Amino acid sequence: MARRAPFxxxxxxxxxxxxxxxxxxxxxxxTDTPMDLHVEVFHGTKDGPVLLICAAVHGxxxxxxxxxxxxxxxxxxxxxxxxxxxxxxxxxxGFIHQTRYLPDRRDLNRCFPxxxxxxxGSRLAxxxxxxxxxxxxxxxxxxxxxxxxxxLPQIRCNITDPVxxxxxxxxxxxxxxxxxxxxxxxxxxxxxxxxxxxxxxAGEALRLESRPIKAGLLGVLNVMKELGMVQRxxxxxxxxxxxxxxxxxxxxxxxxxITNKVKLGxxxxxxxxxxxxCSPHGDMEQPIRSPIEGLVIGMSKIPxxxxxxxxxxxxxxxxxxxxEAGDIIDAFIEDYSKRQI
Numbered sequence: 344m345a346r347r348a349p350f351x352x353x354x355x356x357x358x359x360x361x362x363x364x365x366x367x368x369x370x371x372x373x374t375d376t377p378m379d380l381h382v383e384v385f386h387g388t389k390d391g392p393v394l395l396i397c398a399a400v401h402g403x404x405x406x407x408x409x410x411x412x413x414x415x416x417x418x419x420x421x422x423x424x425x426x427x428x429x430x431x432x433x434x435x436x437g438f439i440h441q442t443r444y445l446p447d448r449r450d451l452n453r454c455f456p457x458x459x460x461x462x463x464g465s466r467l468a469x470x471x472x473x474x475x476x477x478x479x480x481x482x483x484x485x486x487x488x489x490x491x492x493x494x495l496p497q498i499r500c501n502i503t504d505p506v507x508x509x510x511x512x513x514x515x516x517x518x519x520x521x522x523x524x525x526x527x528x529x530x531x532x533x534x535x536x537x538x539x540x541x542x543x544x545a546g547e548a549l550r551l552e553s554r555p556i557k558a559g560l561l562g563v564l565n566v567m568k569e570l571g572m573v574q575r576x577x578x579x580x581x582x583x584x585x586x587x588x589x590x591x592x593x594x595x596x597x598x599x600x601i602t603n604k605v606k607l608g609x610x611x612x613x614x615x616x617x618x619x620x621c622s623p624h625g626d627m628e629q630p631i632r633s634p635i636e637g638l639v640i641g642m643s644k645i646p647x648x649x650x651x652x653x654x655x656x657x658x659x660x661x662x663x664x665x666x667e668a669g670d671i672i673d674a675f676i677e678d679y680s681k682r683q684i
Contacts, residue, residue: 350386350393350426353474357386360421369435369470370463378436380470383411383429385418391425392570395479396563397471398430400452400486400529402437402444403548407485410559417564418573425572428475434467441549443489453527472532481510481570482533482540483563487555488547488641494656495607495640496545496558496675500530502586506539512584513569514541514562517608517675518640519586520658541566547644554676582674585667587658590640595620595648597629602646605655608672609639617655620648635659638668 349356353367363386366379396414398407411431418427432438434451445451449464457468476482488494498511499522511519522542524531533540543562545555567573595601603618605611611633621628631654641656648654660668 347388347390350384352382352384352428352478357384359386360388361386362420367470367474370466380430380435381432382475383415385420385423385427387420387423387425387572389424391572392480393426393428393478394567394570394572395428395475395482396430396485397433397482398485399432399434399438400484401450401548402434402440403442403490404487405549405551406487406546406555406559407543408432409551409556410485410563413556413560414563422574423572425570427572428479430475433471443548452529453525455527455529455532471529476529476533476536476538479538481506482538483566484529484540484542485559486542486544488544490548491644493547493607493642493644494544496555497640499542499544500540501534504534504539507541509569510539510541510566513565514543515565515584516543516545516558516562517582517584517671518638518658519584520590520640521588582671582678585638585660585664585671587637587660590637590656590658591635592653593617593631593633593655593657595631595650595652595654597627598649599623599627600646601643601648601654603642605639607639607642610668611639611657612636631655633657
């Protein structure tokens with residue numbers, strides 16, 4: 344039987360059953376300081392999927408970085424089928440400056456597939472696209488909410504893709520949301536290449552949060568088991584994820600202070616009061632009501648808002664599913680509060 348060939352990334356050869364750190368030259372700063380894209384490669388003993396796991400496409404989203412850090416410590420290339428590429432920090436610039444964006448204020452996740460000779464975001468996106476995405480068969484993209492927003496642990500994907508749906512179900516967090524592709528995103532360009540992608544959203548920017556990190560790490564390992572890449576005992580959980588076809592942000596209709604009456608994971612019905620928009624002078628208190636029946640999967644963390652600002656993100660479910668939502672959230676919290684990893 345022919346021996347499996349080494350995995351080659353950026354002209355670096357990774358032999359079978361080994362782990363190697365690969366630093367890909369990305370760009371140079373105007374100080375002439377080089378900036379590299381650091382990739383940890385695990386090349387397994389047998390042929391199998393090539394899984395790309397990446398975090399911090401937005402530089403201030405830290406939970407995914409810690410998931411990658413812990414995953415690197417757990418994987419053993421001698422017990423792996425296929426190949427894993429882990430990129431803990433894609434947007435190195437944003438990470439250094441603790442910001443979502445690149446130095447020119449561009450969102451890297453709107454720059455794909457990028458351009459070899461474009462602006463900074465285009466060049467970095469092109470490097471990720473050509474060197475990593477084109478070599479992958481599956482991708483897990485790790486995110487959090489934006490600054491001052493928090494997300495309930497959830498998977499976003501194209502549920503009409505049967506492979507992505509299986510990955511999403513295996514990840515095993517409370518909500519799977521069918522999300523439309525946005526032009527310029529990593530997910531949209533990967534799907535155009537025929538690569539199945541899931542996006543894990545959990546927690547908020549500039550935070551390390553225990554439960555989202557635990558759920559994310561075990562979720563990635565569950566997906567690897569589903570893909571046949573690792574042999575490990577199944578993780579027993581006492582809930583099955585809810586699936587939503589769409590969602591809606593509820594926006595503030597008045598300027599003022601915001602007092603919340605719901606929390607992440609709250610089950611809401613159409614017309615329920617989510618909170619109040621209050622005048623700081625005490626002469627106005629307007630209720631903010633849910634326009635749909637569903638589950639609160641995202642929230643603003645700032646208790647002040649101007650008119651039109653997004654406050655509550657609600658995933659829409661059927662009447663039958665919403666009845667189970669409270670039990671599912673309670674089971675998730677209990678499972679991951681007591682689980683040690």
